[in-house]
Amino acid sequence: MAGRWQFTPDAYGYGHAIADSGDWAAWLLMVTLAVTPLRLLFRKSAVAKWLVRHRRDLGVASFAYALLHTGVYLWKKGTLELVLAEMGEGFILAGWLAFALFLPLAITSNDASMRALKRSWKTLHRLVYPAAVLTFLHWVWSAFDPTTAWIHVGILAAIEGLRIWLQRR
Template identity: 50%
Template structure:
């Protein structure tokens, strides 16, 4: 079933929210519509990032799952979609602030600085996600892509520190499954290394 699921259908599904948000910005008479869209666009960017990073450890649990194999084949698509959502989130944020001066004024705040740093890391990762870059960079490509974990940590802090850490529960709930799976993956990796050494 999943082998017949075209990437074009996947991109169509992943485009639903951005198309809807764009329509709202262009058609809504609500002057606060851009401000309203800042948070959902960021949350969905984080969700897609979490989902993308969960694929590898999930494949350790469900090695024979057709669904997980399909997810692995399309992992880069989900990662690029996460970047696209993050870019839209950034555009909404800058547009909501209305001026470069206000954007720079907020930059030292933890939840803003971590967001910008996470997005800055995301840019080269997305730019090198094409097959040409994978072939050209060789083994260096994987080393670069590992920076996605730094971006994920920054994203967690960015989300959790909103409103001066008064409501970090949403970020914690979303990131907990990823932390648990990655913890198991790291433990399994070191256990296998010690077994080979012994």
């Protein structure tokens, strides 16, 4: 993304960089959230086992793209005054709240934090669910054509519905 933006700024500008980084953040978040239902459905599958081993990596990668998305946004705005002026808009507020929820998850996505927090680690990491809702609200509210965002909301709802159903079963 950075290379495309640097070498072809006329063809790949701010709009593409903000959209692509946001898309990747959301897609990786969906894959991360899909790990539990896939594990419950396909316990012995090599793919499910690999996903379980790398779930934290996927979540941190999702956060890295969200951080890039936020960084591009902040770079474009240029001043704190302009950022704060937009804070009242629903899609901006939803994005900032999602980012605020993801930040402690990214910081504690390591073995040392798991050992230090013990059972609280899992409780803390359940913040991923409201953060995901806020992420997808941000996407729907900010999209020029929200159809794609709504399709992804449907996929996320199916993933979460399946997870809840499988865990209660």
